[in-house]
Amino acid sequence: MADFLLLLALSLFVILGLVSILKFSLKALIDYFSSAQRLQRKLLFLQNRKDTLHKQQYFKSIQLRYFNDLKRKHLLKLDNRRQSLALARLIQKSLNVQKKHIPTALFKQWQLEQKLYRQQQDMLGLIQLQQKITNYEADKEFNR
Amino acid sequence: MKLIKNLIANILKLVYRVKDEHLTWQQNNQPKLATLRLAKVLAENDLAAELKKRGTQLEHDIAMLKTQHTAELAMFKIKCQQDVQDYKQYLQSLEQLKRSIEMAYQHLPESVAFAIHHHAKYLLNKMWEAQAFEERMAHEMRLIQFMSTVHEDARLCLEGSSHPDLPEKTLSLIQKAE
Numbered sequence: 525m526a527d528f529l530l531l532l533a534l535s536l537f538v539i540l541g542l543v544s545i546l547k548f549s550l551k552a553l554i555d556y557f558s559s560a561q562r563l564q565r566k567l568l569f570l571q572n573r574k575d576t577l578h579k580q581q582y583f584k585s586i587q588l589r590y591f592n593d594l595k596r597k598h599l600l601k602l603d604n605r606r607q608s609l610a611l612a613r614l615i616q617k618s619l620n621v622q623k624k625h626i627p628t629a630l631f632k633q634w635q636l637e638q639k640l641y642r643q644q645q646d647m648l649g650l651i652q653l654q655q656k657i658t659n660y661e662a663d664k665e666f667n668r
Numbered sequence: 669m670k671l672i673k674n675l676i677a678n679i680l681k682l683v684y685r686v687k688d689e690h691l692t693w694q695q696n697n698q699p700k701l702a703t704l705r706l707a708k709v710l711a712e713n714d715l716a717a718e719l720k721k722r723g724t725q726l727e728h729d730i731a732m733l734k735t736q737h738t739a740e741l742a743m744f745k746i747k748c749q750q751d752v753q754d755y756k757q758y759l760q761s762l763e764q765l766k767r768s769i770e771m772a773y774q775h776l777p778e779s780v781a782f783a784i785h786h787h788a789k790y791l792l793n794k795m796w797e798a799q800a801f802e803e804r805m806a807h808e809m810r811l812i813q814f815m816s817t818v819h820e821d822a823r824l825c826l827e828g829s830s831h832p833d834l835p836e837k838t839l840s841l842i843q844k845a846e
Contacts, residue, residue: 563719570726581737592748603759614778647786654779
C-alpha cells in the first residue's frame with residue numbers, strides 16, 4: 525500500500541513538473557511573439573543597421589583614400605622613372621664624350637653606378653654622379 | 669482502507685476550502701484586478717506605440733543617412749580625383765620649372781637643374797603627405813616660395829640682371845633647407 529502511495533505521489537510530482545514546464549514554455553513562446561517583443565527586436569535590428577551604415581561609410585572613405593594614394597604614388601613613380609632615365613641618359617652621354625680621357629676602371633665604375641642608380645630610381649645618387657663627372661672634367665681642363 | 673478514504677476526503681476538503689477562499693478573494697478584489705488588467709493593457713499599448721514610433725523614426729534616420737552617405741562619398745570621390753589631377757598638374761609645372769631654368773641658364777650643369785627639380789618634388793611630396801592642415805599650408809608656402817624664386821632667377825637671368833652661370837637665390841634656398 526505504501527509502495528502504491530509513493531508511486532502515486534511521485535507520478536503526481538512528475539506530472540506537475542511537466543505541466544509547469546509546458547506552461548512556462550508556452551508563456552515564453554507567447555511572449556516571444558508578442559507585439560512588444562517583436563517591435564523591440566525590429567528596433568534592435570534597425571539600430572544595428574544604422575551602426576553598420578556608419579561603419580560602412582568609414583571603411584568606404586578609407587578605401588577611397590587608399591586607392592587615391594595608390595594613384596598618386598603611381599604618378600610619382602612614373603615621374604621618378606622619367607627623370608632618372610633622362611639624367612642617366614645625360615650621364616651616359618657625358619661618359620661617352622669623355623671616354624678617352626677617363627681611365628677604363630673609373631669609366632666602368634661610373635657606368636655601373638649609373639645603371640644601378642637608374643634601376644633604383646635614385647635621383648640623388650645620379651645627381652652626385654653627374655657632379656663627380658663634371659668636377660672630373662673641370663679638374664682635367666684646369667690641369668691642362 | 670478507511671484511513672485512505674479519510675485522507676482523500678480531508679485533502680478534497682482542503683482543496684475546496686482553498687478554492688473557496690480564492691474565489692472570495694477574487695470577488696473582493698474584482699475592481700482592483702480589473703483596474704490592474706486595464707492598466708497593464710494600456711501600458712502594453714503605450715509601449716507598443718512608443719516602440720513603433722521609435723522604429724519609424726529609425727527607418728527615417730536610416731533613409732536619410734543612406735542619402736547623406738551617398739552624397740558624401742560622391743563628393744569625397746570627386747575630391748580624391750581632383751587631388752590626383754592637382755598632383756599631376758604640380759608634377760607638370762615642376763617639369764616646366766626645370767625647362768625654364770635650363771632655358772634661362774644655357775651653361776648650367778644638368779645636375780643642378782635636376783637637383784632643383786628634385787628639391788621641388790621633395791617639397792611637393794612633403795606637402796602632400798602632411799596630415800595636419802597647418803603643416804600642409806606651411807609646406808605649400810615653402811613650395812610656392814621656392815617655385816617663385818626659381819622663376820625669378822630665370823627671369824632675371826633672361827633680362828641679364830643676375831649672375832649668368834648659376835641661379836644663386838634658388839641654390840641658397842636649397843642649401844638652407846639642407
